[in-house]
Amino acid sequence: MSLFHERNGKFSPEKTLALVGSVLPAIWLGAWAVAGDLGARPVSAAIHFSGLWAIRLLLVSLAVTPARRIFHWPKLVLARRILGVAAMCYALLHLGLYAMDQGWNVGTVAREIVLRFYLTIGAVGAAFLVALGATSFDSVIRRMGGKRWNALHATVYGIAILASVHFFIQSKLDVTEAVLTTGLLIWLFAYRIWHRRTNAVGPLALFALAGLSAVLTALLEIAWYGLFTGVSPWLVAQANVQPGLGISPALWVLAAGLGVAFAGTVRLKVLPPAKVARARA
Known part of the structure; x- marks a missing residue:
C-alpha cells in the first residue's frame, strides 16, 4: 500500500x-x-x-x-x-x-x-x-x-x-509534562466511554468532557505530588489556578478540550444538512 x-x-x-x-x-x-x-x-x-x-x-x-x-x-x-x-x-x-x-x-x-x-x-x-x-x-x-x-x-x-x-x-520531581500527557489521555478515554454509552457525543457533551478531564487532571497532579513527594496538596491546588505560576497542565487540557468542542460545533454548523443527518445516523 x-x-x-x-x-x-x-x-x-x-x-x-x-x-x-x-x-x-x-x-x-x-x-x-x-x-x-x-x-x-x-x-x-x-x-x-x-x-x-x-x-x-x-x-x-x-x-x-x-x-x-x-x-x-x-x-x-x-x-x-x-x-x-x-x-x-x-x-x-x-x-x-x-x-x-x-x-x-x-x-x-x-x-x-x-x-x-x-x-x-x-x-x-x-x-x-x-x-x-x-x-x-x-x-x-x-x-x-x-x-x-x-x-x-x-x-x-x-x-x-x-x-x-x-x-x-x-x-521524578517535575511531572508537568507527564501530567499534561496523561490529562489528554484522560480526555481520550472519557470520550470513548461516553461514546460507547450514548453512541453519540454532541457539542454539549464535548464541553462537559473538557471540564471533567481538566478536573481529573488537576486531581491527578495533586495526588501525585501529595503521595510521592510530600508536597502539600493545597499548594498544588493553588498552583493550578494562580496565573503567576504559569499555565497548569489541567488548564492546558481544559483549553484543548474547549477548543475541540468549539471547533466541532462550528464544523457541525457549516456542514450541509444532509451530511449532518448522515453523520448523526
Missing part, C-alpha cells in the same frame, strides 16, 4: 500529513545531534526526546477516531496506521538509545529492565507496540481475522497507560 495514496490510487493528504509529521521530529533530533545542540549529555537528551515523541504520536493515533467523528472527517482514519507505526519506531529508538547509553551491554540492559519497575513497564509497552506494528499489514489482518485483530489492537489503550506511568516515574 502506498504511503501517500488511498487504495484507489488517489492522493491522500491525511496519510501524507501523518507521514511528514511523524518524520519531522527525527529530522529535528538528527539536526540537533549534528550541530552538537543536545547538551552535556546528548544521549540522555535523545532518550528523553524519542520517548516523548513516542507517547505523543501514540496519543495522536488514539485521537484519530474522536477527531474523525467530531469533525466528520472519515478519511482521517487513513492516518492512524502511519501514526501508530511511527510511535512504535520512536519507542524502539528510545530503547535503542538507552542500550547505547549502557555501552550496548545486553546483560546490563536486561538486568536494569528487570530490576527497575519503570523500565520494566516501558519495555513491556514497547514490546506490545512492536506486536501491533508487526500485525498492521493487510495480509496479516486477513490471516488473523477481524475479531482477533481487533482484540489484539485494543491493547493500545493498556500500552498508553503503561507509557504514562513510565513517563511519571522517570520524570
